[in-house]
Amino acid sequence: MAQVSIRDDEVDIVIAALHPDLTSFMEEWRPFFSRFHLIVVKDPDLKEDLKIPEGFSVDIYTKTDIDRVVGSSSKTIVFSGYACRYFGYLMSRKKYIVSFDDDCIPAKDNKGDLTNAVAQHIANLTTPATPYFFNTLYDPFRKGADFVRGYPFSLRSGVQCALSCGLWLNLADYDAPTQALKPELKNSRYVDAILTVPAGALLPVSGINIAFDRELVGPALLPTFRLAKEGKLRWETVEDVWSGMCVKVICDHLGHGVKSGLPYVWRNERGNAVESLKKEWEGVKLMEEVVPFFQSVKFSKAAVTAGDCVVELAAAVKERLGAVDPVFARAADGMVEWMKLWKVAA
Template sequence: MSLPIKDDEIDIVIGALHSDLTSFMNAWRPIFSRFHLIIVKDPDLKEELKIPEGFNLDIYKKLDIDRVVGTSTSIIFSGYSCRYFGYLVSRKKYIISVDDDCLPAKDNKGFLVDAVAQHITNLTTPATPFFFNTLYDPFTEGADFVRGYPFSLRSGVTCALSCGLWHNLADYDAPTQALKPEERNSRYVDAVLTVPARTLMPISGINIAFNRDVVGPALLPCLRLAGEGKFRWETMEDIWSGMCVKVICDHLGLGVKTGLPYVWRNDRGDAIASLRKEWEGVKMMEEVVPFFQSLRLPQEATTAEDCVVEVANAVKEKLGSKDPMFARTANAMLDWVKLWKSVGGSSSSPGA
């Protein structure tokens, strides 16, 4: 499928938490073989990676991570956090992030879903966050603006983030998944929506794409709860990152889309075993959501880096006294901005 941009404007970032990527890579070969891939090996993974030939890729391991970022930073790239290192070292405008336990999905007609093409379509067509269009994304084929939609808002804004969905394992937290152990998501909803401005959402790095030039620094690996594991039910890190980037998109006048494309997500982890680890995060959301809902950034913050600094300062001021974890998170956010400016913003790839 032809894209509205050049193939060399895209990096596909894969966080490798499994050592044998053979079946994963072969399943994605019809789609991924056109693009440059960044594979970041989980620093805690001891086994050597097994990757089939025929792909244009760079692999980053623990030694590469230490060489690029050093060992003094508060940023930890283990587990799912390793994907953020890929965001840091990429030099492409668009990044597609897919986890290594995801396979291509099929649509209602049985055809393979080209997740890259759909993400790029989402990012290269405007978003409409300031007035909700009840006929889904008006820039998709077969849709348009509904009656009463203000013509002054129909040009939309730049879409900076595209959040895909997945089949099979539903995006539940551990308590819900434990109550519905057999439930699986099998519905293919052929729709894309712009998330309204000032509305939060739990973004996950499992299947996303973003414009690195405008929001790259706003996706950050900074919140780490004590005792968290590596499975999807346990980590609050990408949820925190998602709320940060959504607030920042709202402030900068950028859009976020959700819906297509789908991927197929394999079962992973044990919801019952994750309950104890995740409970701290479940409670934390009751304080974090009101904080982000009331957060307003100053007009002087005109870049993603500026905005992350402002969010970090607000976290310190309003949440830091409630739990030392928030103070650590704020410091990590400031470290991330410094790291992005020193590594992520350079003109050449750190792996070159």
């Protein structure tokens, strides 16, 4: 099946800006960003003015914009740090969103050529996913691949892909304990593969390098899970891991697919794993409660949209996890507020 052709005006690129000077970042990405509209969301805690080179179609959102849109919901939803990317998701009106953090630049493939992460994300989203039967040659819709012997023909049409999870070179997404114990551990393997995550399987989604179909699952990408000692660095937040589990169980219920693998980006150094461990350890422990919950969550037949599922999921979180730790009750309240914001934005 061929990739579906999309128009440039169907895509927004969302950038979480945690540093004031985006000049180098934007220039690195210019060959791949210049044809699309960009949404840059400035971390509301960042005091300096943003520096963005000319030649891009870009909307910039700041703390003033966030306060105006969010209003009283700011008590339960905080767009600080990496979570500022979600405000861009909220403000977009495009079908497809591609999102990168500002410490990532285009990666090079095994031949030394720069990879077009935007185009690869779009290819992932516009070709079917195959969550109900694993293809041992990975994505059968890639050029040079197909379904393997024994793959049921009744499942070969696949389902619509709603989420594309890219990877990165240099700094892999290890947790703080792993990175602290193995400080020299880097990811230097460019694996030229894409796979569909099987239905029923969870994965720790990272918001660093993702794309999604906003019309299908936009409300399920949500900034509502915050650790009590949450910080600004990659080891000190788990809001994207929580969001990823939400969107995966919702995709499974609605019959959409999730892909992981290409595209890669190159991620630069930031943070100290040993210091961050003090903040992230809370999240490491909470995952032992989170995973069994998501493995057992069920939605009603009345939940036919991602928004419906978020509402039901919030109620389940409140009921089953609210007494375990206050962070879960706050997350449930935030999910309810997020849906109110999403409905207004829509």
